[in-house]
Amino acid sequence: MSFQITPTIQSFMEKIIEKTQSENPKWGKVFEECFLNTLETTIQRNPDGTSFVLTGDIPAMWLRDSSAQLRPYMLLAKMDEEVYQLIKGLVTLQFRNIHHDPYANAFNREANGKGHQDDHTEMTDLIWERKYEVDSLCYPIQLAYLLYLNTGRTEHLDDEFITGLKDILQVWRTEQNHEYSPYHFIRDTDREEDTLVNGVGTPVGYTGMTWSGFRPSDDRCEYHYLVPSNMFAVVVLGYVEKLASVIDLPTELVAEAISLKEEIQAGIEKYAKVENQAGEEIYAYEVDGLGNYKIMDDGNIPSLLSIPYLGYLKNNDTVYLNTRKTILSPENPYFYKGKYAEGIGSSHTWEHYIWPMALAIQGLTAQTKSEKKEILDILVNTDGDTNRMHESFDVDNPKAFTREWFSWSNMMFCELLLDYYDYQVKI
Numbered sequence: 001m002s003f004q005i006t007p008t009i010q011s012f013m014e015k016i017i018e019k020t021q022s023e024n025p026k027w028g029k030v031f032e033e034c035f036l037n038t039l040e041t042t043i044q045r046n047p048d049g050t051s052f053v054l055t056g057d058i059p060a061m062w063l064r065d066s067s068a069q070l071r072p073y074m075l076l077a078k079m080d081e082e083v084y085q086l087i088k089g090l091v092t093l094q095f096r097n098i099h100h101d102p103y104a105n106a107f108n109r110e111a112n113g114k115g116h117q118d119d120h121t122e123m124t125d126l127i128w129e130r131k132y133e134v135d136s137l138c139y140p141i142q143l144a145y146l147l148y149l150n151t152g153r154t155e156h157l158d159d160e161f162i163t164g165l166k167d168i169l170q171v172w173r174t175e176q177n178h179e180y181s182p183y184h185f186i187r188d189t190d191r192e193e194d195t196l197v198n199g200v201g202t203p204v205g206y207t208g209m210t211w212s213g214f215r216p217s218d219d220r221c222e223y224h225y226l227v228p229s230n231m232f233a234v235v236v237l238g239y240v241e242k243l244a245s246v247i248d249l250p251t252e253l254v255a256e257a258i259s260l261k262e263e264i265q266a267g268i269e270k271y272a273k274v275e276n277q278a279g280e281e282i283y284a285y286e287v288d289g290l291g292n293y294k295i296m297d298d299g300n301i302p303s304l305l306s307i308p309y310l311g312y313l314k315n316n317d318t319v320y321l322n323t324r325k326t327i328l329s330p331e332n333p334y335f336y337k338g339k340y341a342e343g344i345g346s347s348h349t350w351e352h353y354i355w356p357m358a359l360a361i362q363g364l365t366a367q368t369k370s371e372k373k374e375i376l377d378i379l380v381n382t383d384g385d386t387n388r389m390h391e392s393f394d395v396d397n398p399k400a401f402t403r404e405w406f407s408w409s410n411m412m413f414c415e416l417l418l419d420y421y422d423y424q425v426k427i
Contacts, residue, residue: 003043005036008080009073019421023373026380026387031417033387034410038069042407043086044109050096051089052109056405060115060128062106063094064216065408067139068301071146072414074425078151087147088156094140095164100124102167103132103183105218120186120199132183132213134175134229135302137168138236145239148246150426157247165240165249169256172233175211176263178204178224185213193219193347205289208267210260216300217348223288227272228302230264231312237261273319277331282323283307296334297327299346299355299392301412308365311427315365328362338395341378345392349402353392356382360412364419372420379413389413 013035020028042054053066070087077084097107103121106128108114115128123130144161148154174181184199196213201224204211210233212226240257243249274284274293283304284293297304304323308315315321327344329335334345336352343354343362356379363375382398383389389410391403403409418424 001045003039006080006082008076030380030387035414038407049089050093051086056407060106063136064139067143069407069411072411074150075423091144091156095161098164099167102171104130105133105136131218134212135216138232141236154247172210178211207271207289208263217298217346219347221286222294223286223292225287227283228304230268232302232310234261234265235311276326280322281319282326296332297344299344299358306361336395340398341382341395349392352395355392356389357409357412360416363416
């Protein structure tokens with residue numbers, strides 16, 4: 001069963017579109033197309049009330065993508081029961097899937113054996129892909145907490161939520177010492193970014209941070225303490241601590257969340273701060289605890305650019321601003337500048353291709369409305385004449401893009417436009 005557009009959603013869209021007419025009418029066209037596209041094409045409601053959310057042109061649900069796809073609708077969840085039930089249904093399915101396997105990043109709607117079943121890892125018929133990514137576990141906690149924070153309701157914070165939460169904390173604790181981890185992953189491929197070195201990744205030392213096999217791009221980490229994802233973990237572990245005063249969480253679970261948060265945060269502060277070429281203190285993208293680090297950023301989220309969006313630091317923090325300046329420059333190997341745009345790309349796509357969602361994050365973390373406006377204009381002018389966002393596009397030819405149907409990117413544009421008009425999800 002698909003999702004039916006409610007009068008509340010229709011009225012809200014019309015109000016936003018009307019606001020755009022005096023600044024740039026194309027903002028409204030793209031917003032309408034993107035806001036409706038996710039609801040009309042990616043959502044499958046199950047008979048049990050859960051919500052399966054396709055990523056777009058791949059017939060599977062990513063824990064990360066699905067959370068971001070529904071986040072902008074959170075603005076309507078308090079006033080529209082259908083929207084609340086939609087997001088509640090996703091939270092329930094996410095935590096059910098996490099309990100099935102907390103190391104998996106993407107799932108099938110049912111146990112049909114589709115996806116990367118030939119990977120050398122512990123696959124099941126329900127799992128589409130089993131690339132372990134820290135942020136895949138952060139996003140569902142964030143979604144569940146924000147649904148409570150923005151509606152005051154707690155029905156979705158049920159036993160399945162608590163069970164999944166226990167699984168997440170256990171994995172994060174285990175992966176502080178990756179040598180004791182049961183996780184391994186090998187894919188038979190010529191593309192080295194899609195498989196782990198020796199099935200377990202490159203060597204790491206203990207830092208207090210928690211290990212990630214892959215980045216949010218689904219490409220493997222070079223050094224396996226992925227700093228933005230560990231920052232995100234600190235934020236959502238803080239959410240668990242706050243939920244202890246709202247629902248009946250086991251005392252030992254809350255204590256473990258607090259302990260993990262403190263240890264990961266200490267690891268970030270001790271190991272993740274490095275210097276850029278100008279000698280300024282910045283955050284590295286990845287470190288290994290053995291002295292190696294990577295200065296870069298990737299177009300996917302969580303990213304270093306997204307630090308304030310995640311809620312880890314304010315957008316006027318000195319180290320963040322130094323980091324922002326660095327990654328929005330040629331010092332970042334994935335920063336590209338061309339005729340139509342400049343921004344951050346990814347190892348996941350071709351050189352000179354940048355990601356619209358990275359531009360959206362640049363706008364969402366900007367300090368001025370003028371920068372937000374500039375980025376909105378760039379986004380609608382580089383849509384390849386489709387009125388939708390894409391995974392990436394060529395900075396010298398926006399009609400050359402990847403993934404025509406990519407809902408996460410569409411919704412990041414919507415979130416930036418809503419932010420521009422002061423509609424923000426409370427975090």
